[in-house]
Every structure is written in structure tokens, then in C-alpha cells.
Amino acid sequence: MRQIVYNVTGAPEVLHLVERDIQFPAADEVRVCVMVSGVNPTDWKSRRGSKDGEALPFAEVVPNQDGAGVIDAIGEGVTEFAVGDRVWLMLAAWQRASGGTAQDHTVVSIDRVRHLPDGVSFELGASLGVPAVTAHRALTVSEDGPSRLAPGALAGKTVLVAGGAGAVGHAAIQLARWAGATVITTISSSAKADLATAAGAHHVVNYREGNAATEIRALAPNGVDLIVEVSPVQNSALNLAVIANRGSIAVYANNGGDALILDIRSHFSLNIRYQFLLLYTVGQAALDAAAEDITAALLDDALPIGEGAGLPLHHFTLEETAAAHAAVENDIVGKVLITLSPTFQRFS
Structure with missing residues (x-):
């Protein structure tokens, strides 16, 4: 072979x-x-x-x-x-x-x-695999959120997906939308904005134009409940500016740097949770839960691919x-x- x-x-x-x-x-x-x-x-x-x-x-x-x-x-x-x-x-x-x-x-x-x-x-x-399982884990680590995804599981929640035009971002948008969340995503160009919108994002914010924190706060006055984060170093200030009290930031990559410095008082005053995740060590139970929910989303045709789907x-x-x-x-x-x-x- x-x-x-x-x-x-x-x-x-x-x-x-x-x-x-x-x-x-x-x-x-x-x-x-x-x-x-x-x-x-x-x-x-x-x-x-x-x-x-x-x-x-x-x-x-x-x-x-x-x-x-x-x-x-x-x-x-x-x-x-x-x-x-x-x-x-x-x-x-x-x-x-x-x-x-x-x-x-x-x-x-x-x-x-x-x-x-x-x-x-x-x-x-x-x-599916790495992107969808990563996205599932990121969407299920919030203290006040669900441990499993299904239609309605994220109803009433606002999710911010950093880098919505990437493979993990794409899956996170689709799974969050399928689970009933309001989805905001950040992108860096109009072409990527089109892809994120096609994936199902309700709101798209170009972080290279205008003030991203102001735009996101206008969309979510009470703050976002969960952030799916690909660039924690670059986005730490933005995340702090838009996160809700008891919100969670799920970090799945280190794009933009390895050393993250946080102001402790600003974060503990909002009860912010940082959750780092790596599929290789996340444990079989988490992988099984993700695979089961992803398969359910497939049956609902919630995870389409191709340019028309973002x-x-x-x-x-x-x-x-x-x-x-x-x-x-x-x-x-x-x-x-x-x-x-x-x-x-x-x-x-």
C-alpha cells in the first residue's frame, strides 16, 4: 500500500x-x-x-x-x-x-x-477531527455553560469566536449556532468576513478597522459569555474589555506568542475563567462527548463545508x-x- x-x-x-x-x-x-x-x-x-x-x-x-x-x-x-x-x-x-x-x-x-x-x-x-473536537471542547468549558452541545444548549449565551475564518473558528461558529448561541466573530478582512458570515456568524467585527471592543460591546452590552481564543497574547486586552462577569476564555492555540501577562485584579473582579485545552491530553471522556455531539450535528446538517458554507x-x-x-x-x-x-x- x-x-x-x-x-x-x-x-x-x-x-x-x-x-x-x-x-x-x-x-x-x-x-x-x-x-x-x-x-x-x-x-x-x-x-x-x-x-x-x-x-x-x-x-x-x-x-x-x-x-x-x-x-x-x-x-x-x-x-x-x-x-x-x-x-x-x-x-x-x-x-x-x-x-x-x-x-x-x-x-x-x-x-x-x-x-x-x-x-x-x-x-x-x-x-471534523481536530477542528470540530477542539471547537466542541472550547464551547463546553464555561462554568455557567453546558458540558454537552445540542440544539438550545447555548440559548441565551453570547459567544465570541476569534478568527472565525479558520478551521476551528468555522467549526466553533457552526456548533455554537447549532446550540442556540448568538455568535460574534472577529476577522481581519472583508473576504474573511464573508466566510464567517457564510459559516453562520450573526455578527462580524473586523479588528483592523475601528474599535473592536466598542463594536462588540454595542452588540453585547452585558458582555460575551464565552470566548473561543486562538491568539491569547494579542487579544488579551480585547477579551478583558468585552467579557461578561463569570465569563470564560477557552484558549486552544498560541498564535502570536507564548507568554501571556494578565492583570490579576481586573480579572478576578469579573470572576473570569481562562481554560486552556489540548486534545492530546484532554481525556477520552471529553473526546467521546465531543464525537457524539458532532455526529448529532452532522445528522442535523449543521456542519456543512465548502466556500458557500464558509x-x-x-x-x-x-x-x-x-x-x-x-x-x-x-x-x-x-x-x-x-x-x-x-x-x-x-x-x-
Whole structure:
């Protein structure tokens, strides 16, 4: 089978195509014929490592956490899935060096696999994983908010999504809207404003024009209840200016810097909660809850993709995986997908 691997950290060029024998699932594992592999920032950051040329703990690594496909083999003890089931994958590369989705077939444990409802494209399935699970976690950590998402779960709440044109921001807008929140998002251009609006944001604020804090306060006089934050260092002053009493700021990335300095008195006077989140260590219970709610949202057609839904798609072949990684590393707007199956029908 075809497989993309890398043996040392570095630029996209460390990725190369190899032929390997097909693997077989052990107990509590399934093998998935991958139709589409999704590329996320975490994938290129793992490939880059702390410095170029750094040795890996494994002989070689198969990249990419997310994907979708069809189960073609099951291991002993597996009862939740059967051969022929359509599925979406999350954190596939985290469990083993060879578990990534940049290959024709991947073997993963069943806690990384979820049923993909009939009628939901493999493209959409491969676009969930890291973005949607991250967004779900960010939307469910507020002290006064829900621990699960469903229609009405966020009714009466105002959510601010920083960077609404990104993949996580896009998913956060859609999930918050599905759960009944009023959604405000910040963006940096009119083109990104169009995407965030298409995703379902009620209000869009360009932080490069005018006074973002004033605009957001005009939309939410009592403050926003929850902030989904991608750039905590850059946005700390804005967040403090617009957060409601007992509000929460869910931080899922460190764009713009690693050192965050906060004025203690200003924050404790408002009972503000900062919640940092990382999917790799969040725990299986949180992953399971997110996957279940995301699948429910899929059934409600609440997570569409494509430019018309606010998330442009960029397609690559498996042989073009290095270019796909480079596109994400260079901050391309939208979702980068790698198509593996020659019979795959592109999402329209």
C-alpha cells in the first residue's frame, strides 16, 4: 500500500512516498481504507518539531490526525463496527507512529473511530477531527455553560469566536449556532468576513478597522459569555474589555506568542475563567462527548463545508502531501484535504 512517511523533523520536503505491506488490526482495532485525509496545523508542527533534522522516537512516522473512509478489517473483540462501515477518524496519528491518515489504509483503535452518517461526504468526515473536537471542547468549558452541545444548549449565551475564518473558528461558529448561541466573530478582512458570515456568524467585527471592543460591546452590552481564543497574547486586552462577569476564555492555540501577562485584579473582579485545552491530553471522556455531539450535528446538517458554507476546500493527491502540508503551514484560508481513493467522488 502507499504511505507517506518522514524519518526526521523538518520542512515539507522530509515527507516521502513509500510502499509498505498492509497492516492487520489487533484486538479492539479496525483497519480503515482511507478515502480522504485532512491536514491541520498540528500535523505540520509535529513534522517540524523543535528544530530541523531532529531525530524521532520512531524509525518513521505517518502524518495527519484526521480522515474518513471505510472499514475493511476488524480486530478481535470489536462489536461496535463492521466491515463496510463508513467512519470518520480523530487523532489517528497520536497513538502510533504508523497510525496517521496519509496512507491508503490505517489501523487505529476503536476509540479513535466514529460512524459517518449516510449522506455525509468523506470530505466532511475528514474535516471534523481536530477542528470540530477542539471547537466542541472550547464551547463546553464555561462554568455557567453546558458540558454537552445540542440544539438550545447555548440559548441565551453570547459567544465570541476569534478568527472565525479558520478551521476551528468555522467549526466553533457552526456548533455554537447549532446550540442556540448568538455568535460574534472577529476577522481581519472583508473576504474573511464573508466566510464567517457564510459559516453562520450573526455578527462580524473586523479588528483592523475601528474599535473592536466598542463594536462588540454595542452588540453585547452585558458582555460575551464565552470566548473561543486562538491568539491569547494579542487579544488579551480585547477579551478583558468585552467579557461578561463569570465569563470564560477557552484558549486552544498560541498564535502570536507564548507568554501571556494578565492583570490579576481586573480579572478576578469579573470572576473570569481562562481554560486552556489540548486534545492530546484532554481525556477520552471529553473526546467521546465531543464525537457524539458532532455526529448529532452532522445528522442535523449543521456542519456543512465548502466556500458557500464558509470553509473553502483545497484538494491534493497523496503524492502531493508535501505541498498540502506547505499550504497549511503558509496559512492558506480553508481546509486542505488529500484524496486517496481513485473512485472518490468530490463534494460539490
